[in-house]
Amino acid sequence: MSKIHVTTTVNGDPVEFLADPRETLLDCLRDHLGLTGSKEGCGTGDCGACSVTLDDRLVCSCLVLGVEAEGRRVDTIEGMADADGLHPLQRKFIEHAALQCGFCTPGLLVAAKALLVQNPDPTEEEVRYGLAGNLCRCTGYDKIVRAVMDAAAEMRQEAA
Template sequence: MSKTHVTTKVNGDTVEFLADPRASLLDCLRDNLGLTGTKEGCGTGDCGACSVTLDGTLVCSCLVLGVEAEGREIGTIEGMAEDKELHPLQRKFIEHAALQCGFCTPGFLVAAKALLDQNQNPTEEEVRYWLAGNLCRCTGYDKIIRAVMDAAAELRGEAA
């Protein structure tokens, strides 16, 4: 089967790659572009480990074909830090010990950023609802929720 040429933006940079028409966006990110921060947990869209944004919308990259990225914009965990400065969410995850093994962390961070990009003043219930598609087996969810709420307050300019 012939490969398809794909031109897309990933974390603000235009990239090109050849994709097998049946390859998932997750596989293209990891195998074609070397962006291994996005993880495969289940391959069925149930765990959230492979969360990325596609044109600003949170998606499970294991459920999107790589060829569907043509002409679109993708955001991954590798694009969260700016100028080597951690994003407030990344700092708050560390401060609140909201990670252990780290496998689910990139998906949680990308999902939380997608939420805060839309709503910098979410309620705890909204954060829990938004992150319900992400599964963690090590840390539990309370520390993660507290980290997201604290990052939201910082982004609003409120002292922690």
């Protein structure tokens, strides 16, 4: 089967790669672009470890074909921090000890950022609902929810 040339934007940078038509976006990100922050936990879209945004929409990259990224914008955990340092969500995850083994953390951070873009002032219930597609087997969710709520408050204050 012949490869398909894909031109897309990943974390703000234009990129090109050749993808097998059946290859997932997750595999393309990891294998062709060296972006290994997104993890494959289940391969069925149930765990959220591979969460990225595609044109600002949260998706499980294990369920999206790499060729579907053609002409679109993909944002991964690698694009979350900037030249000024860690994103507030990343800092708050550290401050609240909202991670242990770290396998789920990139997906949770991407999902939390997508939530806060859509809803900068979420209730605890909205945070829990917004992160429901992301599974964590070792931390539990209370510290994660607290970190997201704290980051949301800080981001609102900075925006004011």
